[in-house]
Amino acid sequence: MFTERFNPDVLAKMLDANSPSANEVSRLLQMDSLDVPELARLILASDNETSRLEVISAGNQRRESVWQKRLFLMPPLYISDGDPNREGCLDYCVYCPWRHGNVPADKLTRMNPDEVRREAAHLLQLGYGDIELVAATDPELLKGQNAARMVAATREAGAQNVGINFFPLKRSGDYRALADAGCTFAIVWQETYLADIYKKVHPRGPKANMQYRLEAHDRALQGGIKTAGVAFLGGLADWRFEALATLDHALYLRKEYGANIIFGMPRWKDGAGIPMHTAPAFYGDKEYEFVGALYSLAIPEALPWFSTREHFDLSARCAKGGGCMFTLDCSTEVGGYTKQGGFAQFPVYSRSFAQGVEWLKNLGYDPQIHLPW
Numbered sequence: 001m002f003t004e005r006f007n008p009d010v011l012a013k014m015l016d017a018n019s020p021s022a023n024e025v026s027r028l029l030q031m032d033s034l035d036v037p038e039l040a041r042l043i044l045a046s047d048n049e050t051s052r053l054e055v056i057s058a059g060n061q062r063r064e065s066v067w068q069k070r071l072f073l074m075p076p077l078y079i080s081d082g083d084p085n086r087e088g089c090l091d092y093c094v095y096c097p098w099r100h101g102n103v104p105a106d107k108l109t110r111m112n113p114d115e116v117r118r119e120a121a122h123l124l125q126l127g128y129g130d131i132e133l134v135a136a137t138d139p140e141l142l143k144g145q146n147a148a149r150m151v152a153a154t155r156e157a158g159a160q161n162v163g164i165n166f167f168p169l170k171r172s173g174d175y176r177a178l179a180d181a182g183c184t185f186a187i188v189w190q191e192t193y194l195a196d197i198y199k200k201v202h203p204r205g206p207k208a209n210m211q212y213r214l215e216a217h218d219r220a221l222q223g224g225i226k227t228a229g230v231a232f233l234g235g236l237a238d239w240r241f242e243a244l245a246t247l248d249h250a251l252y253l254r255k256e257y258g259a260n261i262i263f264g265m266p267r268w269k270d271g272a273g274i275p276m277h278t279a280p281a282f283y284g285d286k287e288y289e290f291v292g293a294l295y296s297l298a299i300p301e302a303l304p305w306f307s308t309r310e311h312f313d314l315s316a317r318c319a320k321g322g323g324c325m326f327t328l329d330c331s332t333e334v335g336g337y338t339k340q341g342g343f344a345q346f347p348v349y350s351r352s353f354a355q356g357v358e359w360l361k362n363l364g365y366d367p368q369i370h371l372p373w
């Protein structure tokens with residue numbers, strides 16, 4: 001389990017050092033693979049503008065050599081904003097408009113498998129090939145067989161790759177049922193790897209158990225899922241530490257299970273009715289772009305996924321070289337692709353499949369509708 005080897009003090013100590021010289025940065029960028037202490041040295045180089053740009057350029061080149069400008073399109077399908085009989089999501093994340101009790105009762109929606117099948121069919125008709133299922137912490141989806149039914153419905157609609165991004169299941173056997181139903185990737189954003197901040201932003205609810213979440217990818221991969229998504233939520237804590245911890249986690253999952261890695265890139269944004277109205281920690285565009293490149297330097301075969309919370313121009317710039325996941329159509333309302341009037345989890349940038357593919361091609365990218373694994 002990752003928790004048995006994860007040592008935040010050791011990571012913090014790596015970052016408590018002088019910045020590397022230009023020679024050291026050049027030497028590191030020529031290496032075929034980088035370990036966690038070496039990645040920490042590159043993070044420390046980010047204060048120097050020349051070094052920062054060198055890291056970004058090297059990351060983009062490394063990515064392009066593996067992926068030749070291919071971008072992998074993935075629409076999210078939001079299937080539940082919580083339990084309609086229990087005031088919605090069971091969690092209280094202070095950064096999220098879907099936190100318990102915040103979504104008006106008449107807007108709470110939980111889709112059944114037939115509705116999921118129809119909504120998935122709509123997305124596939126637009127041109128997509130794969131789908132990510134997203135939900136709040138809904139007690140119905142904590143049962144492995146119910147989650148598997150949603151995956152099966154999406155597969156029946158015709159999706160080739162189906163992934164889940166909701167509260168992690170308890171046992172590797174639950175993930176086995178999901179894998180058997182056709183689930184190919186499991187995403188669990190850790191939000192923060194710092195225990196004190198984690199506690200502050202997840203004051204109550206199932207998600208308050210940090211260890212349970214940190215071990216979720218182990219359970220999923222032991223259960224037969226092949227691809228794992230890791231991420232920190234930018235803006236909650238020092239991005240340097242969070243990026244290094246995310247890399248530590250990803251390198252562990254790759255070494256231990258041979259997992260394919262998706263690096264999520266969400267950043268905190270203000271939303272309706274949430275208690276946290278300013279990001280506690282700075283994480284600007286320059287840092288965001290740097291982290292995406294660093295991920296590709298660490299694992300060139302991994303796919304960073306630039307967030308729909310960001311402007312398309314920033315995402316397109318960050319995706320240079322290809323080898324990234326990208327979202328065009330995006331609604332964070334449950335069933336929001338075919339009907340209006342739901343309660344969005346957060347505001348996003350969205351562009352239609354047809355227009356978005358054209359735009360990406362004009363930028364020199366090669367959009368793909370299926371994940372490569």
Ligand code: SF4
Binds near residue numbers: 089100135
């Ligand atoms: S982030 Fe997820 S778990 Fe937390 S309140 Fe929002 S929907 Fe619920």
